[in-house]
Amino acid sequence: MKRQSGITLIGFVIILIIAAFFVYTAMKLVPAYMDYFNVAKALNTVATQSTSGNMSVEEVQRQLDTQQLSQYFADEDIQAKNISVLTNPNGGSSLKLSYDKKIPWIYNIDFLVHFQKTVPLKLQSQE
Numbered sequence: 001m002k003r004q005s006g007i008t009l010i011g012f013v014i015i016l017i018i019a020a021f022f023v024y025t026a027m028k029l030v031p032a033y034m035d036y037f038n039v040a041k042a043l044n045t046v047a048t049q050s051t052s053g054n055m056s057v058e059e060v061q062r063q064l065d066t067q068q069l070s071q072y073f074a075d076e077d078i079q080a081k082n083i084s085v086l087t088n089p090n091g092g093s094s095l096k097l098s099y100d101k102k103i104p105w106i107y108n109i110d111f112l113v114h115f116q117k118t119v120p121l122k123l124q125s126q127e
Contacts, residue, residue, distance in 0.1 A: 029111065032101045036115045043083075043095055047119040085121065093121040 007015075082099040096118045103111040 025105070028103050028105055029113070032103055032113055032115075035101075036117075039097060039115075040117045043097055043117055043119045047095055047121050086118075094118050095121050 079099075083095065083097050086094045086096050088094060096116070098114075098116045101113045101115065103113065105111055
């Protein structure tokens with residue numbers, strides 16, 4: 001008598017359920033991370049432009065408010081108030097983005113994801 005080997009139908013259904021769980025979770029979380037990576041790209045672009053052009057703090061904030069943010073993403077959770085220009089103790093400045101995103105998952109269960117990005121700036125001295 002020959003013994004069969006392989007997966008049973010019940011085993012296949014269990015594996016399928018587990019795979020569907022992870023795929024559904026990824027479908028919910030990936031867009032939030034894609035928005036974050038686009039915002040990080042925008043911050044790096046502004047930081048690069050401020051380094052080459054020696055922009056003031058006000059010019060950096062104005063550029064973020066008007067152009068850069070709208071070009072890279074359309075997420076209502078990310079607003080100008082989430083972006084700040086910090087002065088470092090060593091005399092330099094940094095552009096900091098910090099925001100939370102609430103992502104509905106199943107029924108009354110949500111994911112709360114915190115994003116934070118800081119990029120160094122070279123600003124003109126204010127005299």
